[in-house]
Amino acid sequence: MRIQQFGLVRPSCKKRPPQPLLRSRTLQGSFLSLILALSLCAALVLERVSADPNQLLIFYKQSRKAIPKVLLGSRTYISIIELLVFLDLPYSESASAGFVRITAGTNHISLTKDQPQVVLNEKAIGLSAPVTLVRDKWVVPLDFVNKVLGRALDEKVAVAGSGNAIAIGESDFTQFSTKIADKSQVLRVQGSRPISAEVRQQGTRLIFAFGNTPVDFSGSERQTADWIRSITMEQSESANQLVVELADNIRVARISHLASQNAYAVEATRVENPEIKSDVASQSARPVVEAWKWHHITIDAGHGGTDRGMTVRENVFEKDVSLAIARKVRWALETRLAVPVVLSRSDDQAQSLEERIAAANLARSNLFISIHTGNAPASTAANSFAYTAQLVVDESPSDPKSPRNLFVPWWEAQRNSLPWSERLADCVQNEMNRALNGGQSLSFRHSRVKLLSALAMPAVLVEIGNMHVPAFQAKVESDQFQNLVAGTLAAAVEKFRPLYERP
Amino acid sequence: MPRHILFGLVFLALISLVGVSYYYDLQKRIHELVRPRREPAPYLAIPPTVSPSAPLRKVKVFFPSSRQDNLLEAEEREIRSSELPSEEAKQIVAELIGGSRERRLPALPSETRLRELYVTGQGLAVVDLTQDARSRHPGGLTMELASIYSVVNSLTQNIRKIGRVQILIEGVEAETLAGHIDLSHPFSEDLSMTGLGGTDKSTSGP
Numbered sequence: 001m002r003i004q005q006f007g008l009v010r011p012s013c014k015k016r017p018p019q020p021l022l023r024s025r026t027l028q029g030s031f032l033s034l035i036l037a038l039s040l041c042a043a044l045v046l047e048r049v050s051a052d053p054n055q056l057l058i059f060y061k062q063s064r065k066a067i068p069k070v071l072l073g074s075r076t077y078i079s080i081i082e083l084l085v086f087l088d089l090p091y092s093e094s095a096s097a098g099f100v101r102i103t104a105g106t107n108h109i110s111l112t113k114d115q116p117q118v119v120l121n122e123k124a125i126g127l128s129a130p131v132t133l134v135r136d137k138w139v140v141p142l143d144f145v146n147k148v149l150g151r152a153l154d155e156k157v158a159v160a161g162s163g164n165a166i167a168i169g170e171s172d173f174t175q176f177s178t179k180i181a182d183k184s185q186v187l188r189v190q191g192s193r194p195i196s197a198e199v200r201q202q203g204t205r206l207i208f209a210f211g212n213t214p215v216d217f218s219g220s221e222r223q224t225a226d227w228i229r230s231i232t233m234e235q236s237e238s239a240n241q242l243v244v245e246l247a248d249n250i251r252v253a254r255i256s257h258l259a260s261q262n263a264y265a266v267e268a269t270r271v272e273n274p275e276i277k278s279d280v281a282s283q284s285a286r287p288v289v290e291a292w293k294w295h296h297i298t299i300d301a302g303h304g305g306t307d308r309g310m311t312v313r314e315n316v317f318e319k320d321v322s323l324a325i326a327r328k329v330r331w332a333l334e335t336r337l338a339v340p341v342v343l344s345r346s347d348d349q350a351q352s353l354e355e356r357i358a359a360a361n362l363a364r365s366n367l368f369i370s371i372h373t374g375n376a377p378a379s380t381a382a383n384s385f386a387y388t389a390q391l392v393v394d395e396s397p398s399d400p401k402s403p404r405n406l407f408v409p410w411w412e413a414q415r416n417s418l419p420w421s422e423r424l425a426d427c428v429q430n431e432m433n434r435a436l437n438g439g440q441s442l443s444f445r446h447s448r449v450k451l452l453s454a455l456a457m458p459a460v461l462v463e464i465g466n467m468h469v470p471a472f473q474a475k476v477e478s479d480q481f482q483n484l485v486a487g488t489l490a491a492a493v494e495k496f497r498p499l500y501e502r503p
Numbered sequence: 504m505p506r507h508i509l510f511g512l513v514f515l516a517l518i519s520l521v522g523v524s525y526y527y528d529l530q531k532r533i534h535e536l537v538r539p540r541r542e543p544a545p546y547l548a549i550p551p552t553v554s555p556s557a558p559l560r561k562v563k564v565f566f567p568s569s570r571q572d573n574l575l576e577a578e579e580r581e582i583r584s585s586e587l588p589s590e591e592a593k594q595i596v597a598e599l600i601g602g603s604r605e606r607r608l609p610a611l612p613s614e615t616r617l618r619e620l621y622v623t624g625q626g627l628a629v630v631d632l633t634q635d636a637r638s639r640h641p642g643g644l645t646m647e648l649a650s651i652y653s654v655v656n657s658l659t660q661n662i663r664k665i666g667r668v669q670i671l672i673e674g675v676e677a678e679t680l681a682g683h684i685d686l687s688h689p690f691s692e693d694l695s696m697t698g699l700g701g702t703d704k705s706t707s708g709p
Binding site: 088094097099101302303307309310311318353372373374375376377378379385387392447448449450451453461463466467468 | 536537567568569570574607608638641642643644645646648649678679682683684685687688690
């Protein structure tokens with residue numbers, strides 16, 4: 001209204017008398033305030049949560065899954081079958097008869113089509129909207145999760161502030177915020193509860209990966225700093241991390257985990273030459289052995305996401321142990337051999353075998369080691385073994401001119417690398433015999449491992465120990481044992497390198 | 504009573520009897536559909552068509568061994584003999600799912616059911632298992648190998664007409680059973696794990 005009165009935007013201002021100088025200054029002040037407010041808004045946009053509003057992210061038992069949302073009118077629904085498969089709950093359903101029956105331990109849930117209620121152990125619970133079918137898919141309103149599933153599973157359900165994430169079995173999300181100190185160039189990541197993150201740097205990106213811990217980013221106390229371009233929370237099925245984009249001339253000097261204060265502190269300094277970057281993973285000086293001819297090594301952490309592998313103990317699965325060991329192997333290889341290492345998954349995410357194969361083949365990885373923990377029937381021996389691929393021999397009579405003999409099928413891409421894989425497996429097995437198998441003289445094994453047969457580089461799968469043996473189960477999570485495994489594998493690759501790189 | 508009335512009453516009584524029995528049968532079917540079945544299902548979705556009076560024959564069924572030297576060990580069982588290899592094979596798989604009687608580990612999760620089993624003229628046995636074989640598997644590459652070769656060796660050892668075994672899950676080719684071993688091709692018999700352990704060490708260079 002005031003702007004109209006001063007006649008700056010409407011042609012009718014021509015009829016009005018000239019504006020007094022003072023008033024113009026007030027107007028300028030208003031504009032400046034407006035610009036300031038807009039800048040603040042822009043700065044607020046800097047700290048944002050990057051989550052797909054069309055998906056509901058569910059955390060449950062050290063794993064997470066994004067379930068697509070379905071909008072019907074003004075109501076938001078989710079697909080229940082996908083949810084049940086993720087939660088591993090048995091169910092029966094009939095679209096024609098219009099019912100879904102779910103079993104959660106001793107509890108039974110019945111859903112009937114077009115009914116705005118469900119029956120939990122013969123007791124009706126009202127929902128905000130009726131259960132329905134969309135394109136032959138059963139969908140339920142969002143409140144089904146906390147009103148019904150929480151009770152049926154006997155677990156607490158926490159909802160993130162954004163409403164796009166739910167944690168089953170957690171009393172609340174761990175809230176965290178960032179605070180940027182004024183002059184000292186210190187970024188503080190503060191949690192409401194103890195937080196544990198894997199911190200790594202990729203170029204100018206500083207990443208705090210929270211794994212499968214349900215976290216909720218509540219923003220920043222001070223919104224902007226000239227040395228930070230943006231702070232983003234990426235929360236999806238593939239990532240649960242805070243990404244801090246640093247300015248080009250900023251170098252991370254130190255990262256401290258202030259465990260007693262539930263915080264991380266990042267100290268940064270400005271550098272004259274922005275080309276020189278620090279790497280968080282290499283805070284201690286890396287010994288550079290010699291120029292490595294390979295591009296990189298891929299370390300594959302077995303299983304992941306909803307594929308949990310075997311159970312180590314309550315809420316700890318093979319996928320967690322294999323990822324922890326893979327991270328240590330990466331560290332050991334990078335420091336001992338100065339060779340770049342890529343993890344097939346750096347987080348707890350589901351990845352199919354094809355995805356792992358395609359990523360390594362497309363990147364032309366030079367070496368591939370897949371890490372698994374063992375589960376053998378023998379209850380006394382906890383030996384570790386290296387496996388190479390065993391390609392299936394086609395017994396049908398072959399024509400030498402057939403395309404099969406001209407091209408290598410993708411699922412047999414290992415064929416040309418198999419002799420090298422066997423050498424690598426021999427090096428790995430010998431090192432494991434010495435360090436992990438008590439000096440026994442065990443041989444590596446060939447097997448029809450799906451993952452290995454399609455890899456176009458020397459590739460082995462390592463099966464560490466035997467979960468049937470209580471002594472092994474007790475130590476497999478310890479840093480000491482995992483470091484021993486990492487050192488053993490790094491030593492094996494170190495011995496393999498001169499064999500492979502010989503002229 | 505006139506004769507035609509008597510016939511009419513008898514006819515009505517018969518109709519009522521059929522109607523009542525149909526009603527109860529329908530009710531039972533609806534109950535089965537709506538309520539989950541509580542009693543344990545038989546191991547085989549389709550029972551083998553063997554005569555109960557057919558002679559018994561002894562077979563060797565392999566189970567994962569808890570001893571260090573062998574991955575698999577055999578237990579002796581008796582099945583009804585049949586001219587059809589698939590009918591004998593079904594009984595062997597039922598014994599495998601039923602589990603060891605000598606405290607060995609299960610070859611397959613006890614919830615697994617055999618959906619179908621047939622043998623082709625080329626000696627390929629196709630064993631179609633329910634999803635439980637995969638979803639309830641304890642995991643681990645060695646245990647996965649033990650499960651697969653328990654089935655493969657138990658069939659190839661006892662039925663001469665079976666040379667190779669293809670495992671399907673819910674009627675389709677599965678990638679793996681527990682995330683490691685390729686199930687897309689048939690398996691041949693491998694008795695090395697029943698007495699010999701791992702393969703020989705490779706010493707030859709590329």
